Amino acid sequence: MVDLTKIQNHKTPFYYYDLELLRATLRHITEAAAGRPVTVHYAIKANTNPVILREVAAFGIGADCVSGAEIEAAISAGFAPESIFFAGVGKTDDEIICGLNAGIGCFNVESIEELSVINSLAVAAGKTATIALRINPDIDAHTHYYITTGLEENKFGIDMRMLDKALDTVAASPALVLKGLHFHIGSQITTAEPFTILCQRINRIVEHCRNRGVEISIINVGGGMGIDYDNPEANPIPDFSAFFDVVTNGIKLSPGQRIHCEPGRAIVAQCGSLISRVLFVKNGMDRKFIILDAGMTELIRPALYQAHHVLKNLTAAPGTGTEKYDVVGPVCETSDTFAVDEILPVTHRGDIFAILSAGAYGESMASNYNLRHLEPPVFA
Ligand code: LLP
Numbered sequence: 001m002v003d004l005t006k007i008q009n010h011k012t013p014f015y016y017y018d019l020e021l022l023r024a025t026l027r028h029i030t031e032a033a034a035g036r037p038v039t040v041h042y043a044i045k046a047n048t049n050p051v052i053l054r055e056v057a058a059f060g061i062g063a064d065c066v067s068g069a070e071i072e073a074a075i076s077a078g079f080a081p082e083s084i085f086f087a088g089v090g091k092t093d094d095e096i097i098c099g100l101n102a103g104i105g106c107f108n109v110e111s112i113e114e115l116s117v118i119n120s121l122a123v124a125a126g127k128t129a130t131i132a133l134r135i136n137p138d139i140d141a142h143t144h145y146y147i148t149t150g151l152e153e154n155k156f157g158i159d160m161r162m163l164d165k166a167l168d169t170v171a172a173s174p175a176l177v178l179k180g181l182h183f184h185i186g187s188q189i190t191t192a193e194p195f196t197i198l199c200q201r202i203n204r205i206v207e208h209c210r211n212r213g214v215e216i217s218i219i220n221v222g223g224g225m226g227i228d229y230d231n232p233e234a235n236p237i238p239d240f241s242a243f244f245d246v247v248t249n250g251i252k253l254s255p256g257q258r259i260h261c262e263p264g265r266a267i268v269a270q271c272g273s274l275i276s277r278v279l280f281v282k283n284g285m286d287r288k289f290i291i292l293d294a295g296m297t298e299l300i301r302p303a304l305y306q307a308h309h310v311l312k313n314l315t316a317a318p319g320t321g322t323e324k325y326d327v328v329g330p331v332c333e334t335s336d337t338f339a340v341d342e343i344l345p346v347t348h349r350g351d352i353f354a355i356l357s358a359g360a361y362g363e364s365m366a367s368n369y370n371l372r373h374l375e376p377p378v379f380a
Helices: 020-035 050-057 068-077 095-101 110-127 160-171 191-210 238-252 265-271 300-305
Strands: 013-019 036-042 062-065 084-086 106-109 130-134 175-184 219-222 257-259 272-283 287-294 311-313 322-328 336-343 354-357
Touching: 020 036, 020 050, 020 175, 020 238, 036 238, 050 068, 050 265, 062 068, 068 084, 068 095, 084 095, 106 110, 106 175, 106 322, 110 130, 110 160, 110 175, 110 265, 130 160, 160 175, 160 191, 175 191, 238 257, 265 272, 300 336, 311 336
Parallel strands: 036 062, 036 257, 062 084, 084 106, 106 130, 130 175, 175 219, 219 257, 287 322
Antiparallel strands: 013 272, 272 287, 272 354, 311 354, 322 336
């Protein structure tokens, strides 16, 4: 996956992106969607690197954005404004105006309060806003608590019991055009079951809307499709067809309706690796530590979600034997740990590591805590 000849002279740490794999992934998803009533939007929060955005946009995919700056980044990367959907529980007035002026395709609205604000801003601007109501379907996605979003107590979406009030508010809002329902139940979901349950809820909600005389044309099932963090090299491209089968079989579509989805991770995770050098191999009393020059500031997923990424020593000589290590970063936080008790080839100062499956929520969540600096990405 990572071509050592292309990277070994670069200063670390940096992200390495395999654009061929990204393109192959994009081919798979667009071909799988093409035969089905499915429209794909890329959740750009997963990776907003302009080179990545341009690659995705070139496949004619839409964008799911969660800030005004993301809308601007999507437009400058070549996403068609009408293919941009704007989600988020806390849109500022400026961001809403940015969306209205850009002519984006849909505002995914997360509360009744937000409906009123978008309506007022659209009236003032002499525009209409196409909207979808984000409904919280109260489904357990069986993923890490921090990336579960569809449970009743989450801050996301409109509670199903408030749907009628939301529909009344839309009906009384002259500048709002309701086209869609939006759902997102969580991230890194690796079984079909939560999505199957979501489809059943969606059918009931669409039916409820129809009984109230409201026809829905966009049924947005959100993102959340998981990837194989354990075997990225064996499974570099997720099974998009299987996922689309679940939602197209599960949702009863009427003429004129389409399913929209907004994967982030599934599109970009496997094409990115974080490349880092070993600063020290520290022998403790009971443990051996590999101290990398990359840490939670470059890839926060292990510290924040106890995520495990495959760690590869790219420079270990073959047949040198293995050793048990804790692999940590240099940041002054105990949670700055990539792996505990990891069996790895015997490692030395100066070795180069690739931390795999880091293309999603890696670079986009990087920070400069400790005034640290990420080197520019390398594209292959
Ligand atoms: N749509 C909405 C409304 C979302 O909130 C998200 C992600 C997505 C789509 C894309 O989800 P994906 O297909 O990537 O699972 N930083 C965490 C993940 C947070 C996901 C937030 N929302 C991580 O590194 O695992």
